[in-house]
Amino acid sequence: MNPDTVVHWKDLKLARTGIKTEDFAKQGNTTFALLLVNGTFKDQYVSEGGQCAEHWMLTSVTWVSEIERAVSKVHGPRPEPSSFLVALNRTPCNGHHGSISGRGGCSGKLVAELVRIRESLADPDRFDEFFAFTLACTGYYDGPNEEGKPMYGLWTTNYDILALQRAGWKVKALQVGKSLTARGRKLATWSGEIATSKVLVPDEKHPFVKEQFDRYMDQALKWTPKASLPRKPGK
Numbered sequence: 001m002n003p004d005t006v007v008h009w010k011d012l013k014l015a016r017t018g019i020k021t022e023d024f025a026k027q028g029n030t031t032f033a034l035l036l037v038n039g040t041f042k043d044q045y046v047s048e049g050g051q052c053a054e055h056w057m058l059t060s061v062t063w064v065s066e067i068e069r070a071v072s073k074v075h076g077p078r079p080e081p082s083s084f085l086v087a088l089n090r091t092p093c094n095g096h097h098g099s100i101s102g103r104g105g106c107s108g109k110l111v112a113e114l115v116r117i118r119e120s121l122a123d124p125d126r127f128d129e130f131f132a133f134t135l136a137c138t139g140y141y142d143g144p145n146e147e148g149k150p151m152y153g154l155w156t157t158n159y160d161i162l163a164l165q166r167a168g169w170k171v172k173a174l175q176v177g178k179s180l181t182a183r184g185r186k187l188a189t190w191s192g193e194i195a196t197s198k199v200l201v202p203d204e205k206h207p208f209v210k211e212q213f214d215r216y217m218d219q220a221l222k223w224t225p226k227a228s229l230p231r232k233p234g235k
């Protein structure tokens with residue numbers, strides 16, 4: 001497995017943060033997220049009120065203020081880079097599910113956040129120079145449940161992973177135990193292929209069609225990030 005596509009739990013250095021490893025080792029109804037900025041643990045989130053943990057992260061004071069600070073550092077006289085790492089006990093739910101402004105659609109929300117940050121830069125092409133966004137997930141949220149039925153209709157598709165990567169998220173598999181889960185291996189393989197390929201990799205279940213992808217992005221961008229980003233100079 002390509003080490004560039006795997007994040008190891010122990011490397012997050014979460015001792016004394018109160019984070020429970022077992023919350024991230026299992027994939028169930030309850031979702032957990034945690035945020036590290038520049039290698040330092042900042043906050044943890046849990047699903048509540050029908051919203052996923054990553055929704056609560058994106059609407060949290062911590063996320064909003066850290067994003068605003070990171071963007072303002074880029075606009076300063078001596079631009080400085082920032083790194084964000086988000087760990088989840090699965091992948092974010094499908095970007096098309098539910099209403100992007102309401103419940104669900106977390107992949108789309110995460111996509112929209114980075115698209116807006118990129119657009120706020122005087123030179124969007126320098127995004128990678130100033131930001132490293134890593135999304136470390138234990139595996140695809142795509143599984144059939146015990147009865148063999150799909151879970152909730154929320155499952156993550158390869159479009160989601162593709163859109164997240166295109167937006168600027170380095171989607172990696174999070175290894176919590178001694179080895180990756182089966183879904184973690186699948187995620188690491190697919191995200192690695194997208195990351196190293198200039199051409200779009202077709203998914204055998206969902207053949208890639210540009211029109212569909214564009215529709216996906218239109219939907220994702222209906223999410224309005226809570227951070228207020230500075231306008232581009234001259235606008």
Ligand SMILES: [Zn+2]
Nearest residue numbers: 052093104106
């Ligand atoms: Zn969600």
